[in-house]
Amino acid sequence: MIFRDILLQLVIGTCFLPRLWNSGFHQNEPLSPKDDEKWFKQLEVFWIDYSPTRRWEWCKGYGQPVFGKDLTSKLIERVSFSEKGSNNKGIFTLQTDYTVGSGENVRTYPKQTVIAKLINHRLEARAACEVWALNHFGLLIEAGRITAEAQDTVGVIVMHKQPGKPxxxxxxxxxxxxxxxxxxxxxxxxxxxxxxxxxxxxxxxxxxxxxxxxxxxxxxxxxxxxxxxxxxxxxxxxxxxxxxxxxxxxxxxxxxxxxxxxxxxxxxxxxxxxxxxxxx
The missing domain is CATH 1.10.510 (Transferase(Phosphotransferase); domain 1)
Structure with a gap:
């Protein structure tokens, strides 16, 4: 009982990736073809809304236009937090507090509670699923686009930083x-x-x-x-x-x-x- 409780607390306090042992930002290699097949095969149960013929496209939010807002000016002062992960272009923390909204609806998040995840161009359709999921769990701050290195415009997800570590x-x-x-x-x-x-x-x-x-x-x-x-x-x-x-x-x-x-x-x-x- 105690080990289950400890692991649940530790794992919930980090950002999930496909495998528990690579939880948080610990994953630095894609799954092997064999592991990839097993990972998806385990979703083929009657109680999960999943289609084996549309693996990536079936997730909720796939391909939605969620990266249109220009957030470049809000994320200029960012610091690399992790370069690990096959599905992103880096995880960043901020040097200034992060503000969203305007007027009476403005809200400011302390910089130490925010992380920003840059998205590969070819994976933006899939990354829209992450935007949906983060919003569903109350962890999304906002999503948009920024002009990054070499004038490369990429998608970005700004989210609440979770306590804990892998x-x-x-x-x-x-x-x-x-x-x-x-x-x-x-x-x-x-x-x-x-x-x-x-x-x-x-x-x-x-x-x-x-x-x-x-x-x-x-x-x-x-x-x-x-x-x-x-x-x-x-x-x-x-x-x-x-x-x-x-x-x-x-x-x-x-x-x-x-x-x-x-x-x-x-x-x-x-x-x-x-x-x-x-x-x-």
Whole structure:
């Protein structure tokens, strides 16, 4: 239960992209053809309004003329926030507060709460779906066009910046990676069983914002077959690649549970099993 709650808080606090592990602005590569096919195939269920013959064009808002308003003067003082993402030309923060409307309807948003996303020309029709979705969820400020580098006119979406960071960027994620790598170097063993039941955290919740902060992280359960002698110390890059793949594999069950209410009886069984497994 606690892991589901933590992950939901962390993921909801970032901007979704097609895969959970690349949530926020963490995605820097397009899906492979195989993954792309699987991603769409999973939408072919009776309760989702989706057409497999019109994959991209079926989303709500597709091709709508939402990028006509000139926002160039309002976004001159922008700073690069992230260049990652195959579907955009960069994410930017602002150096000045952002104002929309006029007269009695004027509204100003503090600069630290706003981000602007530049859109590739060839993807503007699809990006109109994002404009619709952001507006539907109350996250859109406005959309339009700006004259960017080399007099290139591109679409732009101005939206509310969400708190938090991608799961792979949280301190505890890096702590897990560093801890296991240090064990490999200093203890000569590999802990390969860091599944959700074996990752313990202390959390604190802000009563005003309801935000969750992870305060402490520990890996437990050193029983067979989770711990192995290492033959040699891998390079940091080699280890990181292995760790990321291993984490995604061991935490796959968490993704499957995110959309389902937990079974109280199963939660009790899991808790009892977790208590039996803890071995310091």
């Amino acid at each position: 799961l792979h960027d949280v301190e505890e994620w890096n702590t897990a990676l560093d801890l296991i790598y240090r064990w490999i170097q200093e203890k000569g063993v590999v802990h390969a069983d860091f599944d959700p039941d074996n990752v313990l955290v202390d959390i604190a919740r802000n009563k005003e914002t309801n935000a969750i902060r992870l305060e402490h992280f520990a890996i437990v359960d050193f029983g067979s077959p989770g711990v192995w002698l290492r033959r040699k110390v891998p390079s940091e890059q080699t280890f990181t690649t292995w760790f990321n793949a291993r984490w995604d594999f061991l935490w796959e069950e968490v993704i499957e549970k995110l959309g389902h209410a937990p079974d109280p009886k199963q939660e009790q069984k899991t808790q009892r099993r977790r208590l039996r497994k803890i071995d310091y």
